[in-house]
Amino acid sequence: MSPHLFFILKPIVHYSLHFLAPGLIAFIFFRKEWKRAWLTMIATMIVDADHLLATPIFDPDRCSIGYHPLHSYYAIAVYFVLLFFPKTRIIAVGLLFHMFTDWQDCQWPIWFLH
Template sequence: MYGFIHISLHLVVPIALAWIFFRNDWLKAALIMLAANLVDLDHLFVQASSGPVQCAINSYPLHTMLPISLMGALLFLPWKPIRMLGVGLVAHMLIDAAGCGI
């Protein structure tokens, strides 16, 4: 059940954030933020530990603190599509971090 909720959040949250923060360009923003889910491609290159808690943070290269910090920095750049991508990436990491406590 957790996996279904987790994947659903990765789809619903970017669309909701696009609607809230980029209402005039919400469809474009939603597509860019959904594309931010491609950051999970790093899961293909690393074997994560299999345990009762599937925490992606610090388990995969693009889910470590340096890349996450750089993703957060995208929020402050002036080009709107880059900010949209930053919102999507930060939301993605927050959703993944929420899964670490379960």
């Protein structure tokens, strides 16, 4: 993949996975309450507040996973445990999918620039 195309597609895929994919997940797995589930999953983006602790706040070449506190492996383990409780399940799905989205973003240079 050309570097130019890489830098165009990467943010499109990233933000589509953050905003559109949770809607599809909500519709498939939480059909009776899909709108509330989608909004709840979008609300889990608040975990990105931990980026404010970093300098610089935004670094397109930095991998969030394992770097920011709410993107740590310990936090991800807590998000996984939340799956087992019905009252926190939608939040857990949103947080875990957010972590997956950020993880795949870290893989782009490996997958497409080598």
